[in-house]
Amino acid sequence: MNTQHVLSVLVNNNAGLLYKVAGLFSRRGFNIESLTVGTCELADKSRMTIVVNGNEATIDQVIRQLDKLIDVIEIERLPRDHDVERELVLIQVNSSNDTRAEMIQIAEIFRANIIDVSHKSLTFELTGQQDKINAFISLLEPFGVRRIVRTGLTALERSM
Amino acid sequence: MNGAEIVVKFLENKGVKHAFGYPGGPIIVLYDAIYKANFPHILTRHEQGAAHAAEGFAKATGIPGVVIATSGPGATNLVTGLADAMLDSVPMLAITGAVARKATGTDAFQEADITGITQPITKYNYLVMKPEELLPILEEAWALTTQDRPGPVLVNIPKDILAMEIDVGSDMQAGSTSPYVRHRPTRVRTSSMAEQVYTALKQAKKPLLLAGGGCVISDGTTAELEQFAECTGIPVATTLMGKGAMREDHPLYLGNLGMHGTPQANKALGSCDLLLAVGTRFSDRIIGNPEVYNENEDRFVIHVDVDAAEIGKNVKAKIKIEDDAFDFFQTMLNALPDSETCGQFSRSWQSWHELLANMKNRYEELKKPMYHPSTPLQPQYVIHEVAAALAGQNPIVVTDVGQHQMFASQHFPVESPRSFITSGGLGTMGFGLPAAMGTATAYPDRTTVLFVGDGGLQMTLQELGVIAGHHMPVKIFIMDNSCLGMVRQWQELFYDERYSHTIFDTNPDFLKIAEAYGIKSGQAQNPDGLVREIKAAMETKGPYLVHVILEKSTNVYPMIPAGKLPDDIIMPGMED
Numbered sequence: 001m002n003t004q005h006v007l008s009v010l011v012n013n014n015a016g017l018l019y020k021v022a023g024l025f026s027r028r029g030f031n032i033e034s035l036t037v038g039t040c041e042l043a044d045k046s047r048m049t050i051v052v053n054g055n056e057a058t059i060d061q062v063i064r065q066l067d068k069l070i071d072v073i074e075i076e077r078l079p080r081d082h083d084v085e086r087e088l089v090l091i092q093v094n095s096s097n098d099t100r101a102e103m104i105q106i107a108e109i110f111r112a113n114i115i116d117v118s119h120k121s122l123t124f125e126l127t128g129q130q131d132k133i134n135a136f137i138s139l140l141e142p143f144g145v146r147r148i149v150r151t152g153l154t155a156l157e158r159s160m
Numbered sequence: 161m162n163g164a165e166i167v168v169k170f171l172e173n174k175g176v177k178h179a180f181g182y183p184g185g186p187i188i189v190l191y192d193a194i195y196k197a198n199f200p201h202i203l204t205r206h207e208q209g210a211a212h213a214a215e216g217f218a219k220a221t222g223i224p225g226v227v228i229a230t231s232g233p234g235a236t237n238l239v240t241g242l243a244d245a246m247l248d249s250v251p252m253l254a255i256t257g258a259v260a261r262k263a264t265g266t267d268a269f270q271e272a273d274i275t276g277i278t279q280p281i282t283k284y285n286y287l288v289m290k291p292e293e294l295l296p297i298l299e300e301a302w303a304l305t306t307q308d309r310p311g312p313v314l315v316n317i318p319k320d321i322l323a324m325e326i327d328v329g330s331d332m333q334a335g336s337t338s339p340y341v342r343h344r345p346t347r348v349r350t351s352s353m354a355e356q357v358y359t360a361l362k363q364a365k366k367p368l369l370l371a372g373g374g375c376v377i378s379d380g381t382t383a384e385l386e387q388f389a390e391c392t393g394i395p396v397a398t399t400l401m402g403k404g405a406m407r408e409d410h411p412l413y414l415g416n417l418g419m420h421g422t423p424q425a426n427k428a429l430g431s432c433d434l435l436l437a438v439g440t441r442f443s444d445r446i447i448g449n450p451e452v453y454n455e456n457e458d459r460f461v462i463h464v465d466v467d468a469a470e471i472g473k474n475v476k477a478k479i480k481i482e483d484d485a486f487d488f489f490q491t492m493l494n495a496l497p498d499s500e501t502c503g504q505f506s507r508s509w510q511s512w513h514e515l516l517a518n519m520k521n522r523y524e525e526l527k528k529p530m531y532h533p534s535t536p537l538q539p540q541y542v543i544h545e546v547a548a549a550l551a552g553q554n555p556i557v558v559t560d561v562g563q564h565q566m567f568a569s570q571h572f573p574v575e576s577p578r579s580f581i582t583s584g585g586l587g588t589m590g591f592g593l594p595a596a597m598g599t600a601t602a603y604p605d606r607t608t609v610l611f612v613g614d615g616g617l618q619m620t621l622q623e624l625g626v627i628a629g630h631h632m633p634v635k636i637f638i639m640d641n642s643c644l645g646m647v648r649q650w651q652e653l654f655y656d657e658r659y660s661h662t663i664f665d666t667n668p669d670f671l672k673i674a675e676a677y678g679i680k681s682g683q684a685q686n687p688d689g690l691v692r693e694i695k696a697a698m699e700t701k702g703p704y705l706v707h708v709i710l711e712k713s714t715n716v717y718p719m720i721p722a723g724k725l726p727d728d729i730i731m732p733g734m735e736d
Contacts, residue, residue, distance in 0.1 A: 015287070015289075016275065016276070016279070016287075019276070019279065020279060023279055023280055027280055057472060057476070060472055061469070061472065061473055064468050064469035064471070064472070064473075065469045067468065067469065068467070068468075068469050070283075070284045070304070
């Protein structure tokens with residue numbers, strides 16, 4: 001059964017590292033949903049959050065293949081019921097004097113921030129779990145979404 | 161010392177006695193250091209030849225092969241050799257020159273992003289951008305070539321780093337300065353699983369031990385494997401890369417399995433209820449259709465491999481052991497319950513042994529007529545005759561790729577591991593001749609026999625110059641059927657005999673080519689000629705080339721068509 005899996009991967013912060021990881025996924029035909037990477041608490045290291053779709057055998061292969069990469073230091077498979085997951089989205093939506101108030105109300109319910117205003121558009125920033133972001137986007141769609149950018153999931157296991 | 165001198169000193173410290181390579185622009189500084197240090201280096205005629213020679217050396221010895229090339233086209237010419245080494249787990253260190261750092265990324269003359277290009281076909285690669293990292297990188301690269309599963313590692317060094325003075329202090333003698341530390345998950349070693357393996361063996365009715373290339377690569381496995389097989393009574397089959405892992409005349413040995421393996425080995429693979437697979441990655445040429453083979457998990461598969469990522473990749477396994485082949489067999493032997501239990505394993509396998517022995521006998525009978533002299537010469541006969549002439553001398557058999565490769569695997573029994581040198585995973589035509597340079601360099605006192613087709617020879621023909629120049633003991637048998645035999649065979653069987661671009665009607669005069677290079681040669685068109693030429697080849701010191709003119713339409717059997725299962729084997733005379 002194909003499901004979504006979240007991997008937290010500690011890597012050496014080398015040139016070409018992203019290429020090596022991305023190359024592995026494309027070369028082996030793994031279905032990658034999102035990949036985020038940034039520096040972390042350790043010098044010269046980065047932590048990646050990789051969201052993969054697949055069955056148990058596939059995820060086992062993904063982990064084993066990732067583990068083979070020399071620059072991969074540690075792989076954690078996050079338990080979905082015991083982790084914190086967040087994504088950030090920026091959404092630019094058409095707005096007019098008639099619609100602006102209603103849109104701001106929706107944003108308030110979701111605790112989204114308005115980060116840019118013009119005569120014809122509003123840009124929102126929202127951080128949260130993916131289902132919350134999806135719900136927010138679907139509520140804004142009737143107003144006319146101009147552009148969306150999402151960071152992809154980033155996650156950590158909860159501390160004990 | 162400048163960077164180049166550090167590289168040479170490093171190679172000397174590692175005991176490297178032979179590097180294969182080709183000079184050029186940015187690597188000129190390294191060649192200057194090679195000249196000044198009088199470092200042993202063999203100049204090939206093409207960088208691909210150097211890469212395959214390094215592979216041949218490494219496959220025959222287990223010691224990393226070293227290949228040196230310049231930037232751009234020099235480096236890209238290594239690509240086929242690196243990919244070949246990657247798929248066949250060959251330890252190799254490739255050192256390439258790169259344009260100076262300030263020119264990097266400017267599309268400078270002879271610049272190619274070789275670390276980018278070789279990323280998926282090397283175990284790891286480096287672009288050295290800081291002079292102080294040169295030596296630690298070389299140390300780490302060298303260690304990686306043989307660590308766990310061997311493979312090729314490339315170090316790309318910009319010209320200015322090769323030329324600049326670098327202070328390495330006392331590090332040069334200090335051994336590894338590598339900062340290479342990783343936190344790996346604990347491996348599932350044999351010791352924790354031995355009991356489970358024995359329990360499964362006791363319950364099995366039709367077991368098979370499949371020995372892959374890992375059993376050849378892991379030094380010392382042969383003796384342990386044989387002892388394990390004898391003690392348990394489990395029949396053994398090898399993959400193409402595993403040929404030599406077990407004495408070929410051993411009663412428990414079934415031969416190679418896979419696409420052109422023996423009927424008995426494939427029967428065992430298709431019918432076994434327990435498969436103990438050691439050091440194999442279940443290539444499609446071995447298992448036919450990996451998805452279907454153990455789809456319902458109705459056989460008990462035990463998969464042992466030093467590379468954890470190979471376990472479960474193609475075939476589902478019930479017991480997964482992340483261990484080296486030698487360690488596996490040694491641990492299993494140490495964990496043997498007791499001598500009485502030991503003998504009990506095979507008691508319930510009697511009918512299984514009889515079935516396989518019966519097939520083995522029938523196949524041996526079918527092989528006999530193949531060894532009868534006839535004109536035109538048959539490839540099986542030729543290989544059998546060469547093998548007979550060299551029996552007891554532990555020759556190194558090198559092949560190119562195609563029909564002759566499969567015939568050699570079927571009809572040339574090798575006498576020790578690392579003695580059947582072939583391009584297995586990548587199936588690289590043009591591999592044979594340069595690989596033979598590598599084996600002859602590694603073992604100047606053993607005979608290297610090269611079987612190569614008329615097609616494959618012409619892909620790396622230029623390396624005859626190296627074989628002649630160094631007077632290498634390579635006996636070259638051109639298996640000339642004037643066509644690309646294996647593709648022609650597929651066209652005959654699966655493409656209604658449409659022989660699209662597989663017939664060579666403009667082959668050169670190979671004897672004149674040999675003569676031009678100063679290599680002694682002769683032609684064999686019939687059995688008498690063959691006997692004469694084999695004798696001449698063995699009596700001649702240094703290289704000898706035999707141009708063997710073969711029957712054109714002989715096909716390789718047994719054969720399992722691509723994507724089919726072991727039971728779908730085609731062997732004329734054994735159709736039932």
